[in-house]
Amino acid sequence: MTFTKVCTLIDIPEDRGLNVKDGDLSVAVFKIGREVYATQDLCSHGLWSLSEIGYLEGDRIVCSLHMGKFCVQSGRVKSLPPRQPLKTYPTLIKGEDVYIDFDGVLIGE
Template structure:
């Protein structure tokens, strides 16, 4: 897994995401209670930027276009209109440096199904 340094932990806002891009992949990085998560930057419903047109309510990402909601931890849809979860990206924090593995994005449900885990 190749991790790319994308920002400093101190650069992440508390109530919204930070857009980072590598190649053709745009990712939104969120800080929730000291933990860092990365998801696709575009809402799965209307292709609206979640880092530039969204915000956090606790650990929930809110898309300001149609008020759809996603879990920042899992990418799972919390409130319609979206029906498809967000793709997640592995994150590593080392001191104040935040790293994202852009090539290793996945959907939580796909990963759980691949491992034979049941959805809670």
């Protein structure tokens, strides 16, 4: 695994995501307490930015376009209309620094 530093914990809003990029890849980073999760930034249903226009509702990412919901940990669909899960990426916290393994993509079940 190759982790890349993308931000610090304080950079991530409490109720929304933070958009980070690795080349052309756009990833949404979410924080719940001191846990950090990373998913693809675009909703699998409406190609809507989850980091910029979506928000967190507990441990669910809500896409504000059609109100679909995803599990922030696994990327699994929790509420329709989306049918495809989100890609997720391994994260690591060292002190206050947040790292993502952009090559370690996982697909929610």
